[in-house]
Amino acid sequence: MSNPESISHIIAKQRFFFGQGSTLTLQSRKKRLEALDQAITRHEKTIFDALALDLGKSPEEALLTEIREVKKEIRFTLKHLSSWMKSRSVPTPITLFGSKSRIQPQPLGTVLIIAPWNYPFNLSLMPLIPALAAGNTVIMKPSEMAPATSAILAKIISDAFLPEEVALVEGGIPETTELLSQAFDHIFFTGGEAVGRIVMEAATRHLTPVTLELGGKSPALVAADAHVELAAKRIVWGKFMNAGQTCVAPDYVLVEEGILPQFIKALKKYIAAFYGETPGKSPFYGRIISERHFDRLLALLENQHILVGGIFDRKERFLAPTVLGDVSAESPVMQEEIFGPILPLIPVSDMESAIRFVQNRPKPLALYVFTEDRAFCEKVLRETTSGGACVNDTLVHLSSHHLPFGGVGPSGMGAYHGKEGFRTFSHYKSIVKTSTRLDLPLRYPPYPRWFRHLMNRI
Ligand code: NAD
Secondary structure (H helix, E strand, O other), X not given: OOOHHHHHHHHHHHHHHHHOOOOOOHHHHHHHHHHHHHHHHHOHHHHHHHHHHHHOOOHHHHHHHHHHXXXXXXXXXXXXXXXXXXOEEEOOOHHHOOEEEEEEEEEOOEEEEEOOOOOOXXXXXXXXXXXXXOXXXXXXXXXXXXXXHHHHHHHHHHHHOOOOOEEEOOOOHHHHHHHHOOOOOEEEEEOOHHHHHHHHHHHHHHOOOEEEEOOOOEEEEEOOOOOHHHHHHHHHHHHHHHHHOOOOOEEEEEEEHHHHHHHHHHHHHHHHHHHOOOHHHOOOOOOOOOHHHHHHHHHHOOOOEEEEOOOEEOOOOEEOOEEEEOOOOOOHHHOOOOOOOEEEEEEEOOHHHHHHHHHOOOOOOEEEEEOOXXXXXXXXXXXXXXXXXXXXXXXXXXXXXXXXXXXXXXXXXOOEOXXXXXXXXXXXXXXXXXXXXXXXXXXXXXXXXXXXXXHHHO
16 A cells, blocks of 8 residues: 555545544454454564564564563553543532533544654554554554564554554655655654654644654763663663664763773673674674664764774674774764664763763753762752653663653653553543533623622632
8 A cells, every 4th residue: 555545545444434433442442452462472473583584683682672562561551441541520610610520531533653663563563552542543654674574564454453443554755755745633753853853844734743752862871889780781781782773772871980991891791791702693683774774883983992892794784782982072973873783982070071961962862870879860860851761770661651751852752651652642632511400690791790800709
């Protein structure tokens, strides 16, 4: 499905389906989530194969970061959906005497989800779950850069749903451009800042609300009093998972000078422990998505002081876990989101300068602070702005259903995961229900002379 007629046709079919109330009941919403869950289970083997083909992802990592997260989200949503769907009574002011007030969540209608390639399974389906839970019909556009995963997603969607419930459009820029020319009730976009602007601009034409899940340079701050071994271990884990192609990967490290040698030693130790002396042979180390990204990453290594790694194989799109020492804030590697297995270290004389460094840059998607000093940790959290944050860890805030996930400023707008996702894909309608038994005459003109006096008093 890739021409404008068929896209507008499918939207029209979805709108008709939605208009009939087919997505509204708790039962029908649960049925869709269960159908998705079952289709994923049926195709699990092909999902593993696709992720290995697209990103060299091991089944273990695919399970940990893609399939299990999606299944967990479905289970959590099924458990809480009926309470999320309930309307909530709120107090009614005395001026509306004889009325009752409530807030009722309602689906938005037909929504568009556009996904990136780095966690191509997770980031296509994680927004689909709340979109369905909230009672919407959905058009999905996975990334063309992960073609094997896009193909298996198409299979899963057509297995589990009628096209009027969920339809998947495969393709790249032309198909997305076609989709963006249509009027949707919400657009949920995950990807880079540049395309985020294109999506937002297209959405303004129809005044469509958007959620933008973008990226940026997420810093890690390592203070002199940190548990250095664990800091290095958790930074290596968060950085080199998926070969650094993670939106919340620690992009660079601000580390206090005094502990630099010890920190570098620990980084080397854990890179070797996780991926062996020849990471190219590790079944747990991924590949760069495309030659274009591979070449972009290699260019970032030019004129840099390589402390670890730097080894590559273009044919395999393999770049070893790489650590750069003494990186200048002006170097190209510090100008853009790295989105690959390169970790620049920037020594700082004290942690005050680390805070200033972060404050002087665009607000990141995540921030990681490593310290044993509770007061300093609170100071960092208070004085810096980021989408999310972890103390003494990396990435893990993403896996909690109870924490909204999203960026701030240039790292994104809006959030999802758990109930926050349901909220994102719902409209909260304010309703006043007024009794017909009572009809106070005062609100209607002509108003008596003492009316203004009374209004000023109540
Ligand atoms: P991207 O912005 O290049 O592509 C995302 C989607 O937009 C794809 O489906 C693609 O087909 C489409 N697209 C690309 N160019 C387009 C154009 N000109 N017009 C219309 N549509 C277009 O992003 P990517 O390279 O797939 O992913 C990497 C970026 O995504 C990184 O910046 C990363 O930080 C960010 N990201 C953010 C999150 C998050 O949850 N916040 C998660 C993963 C990735």
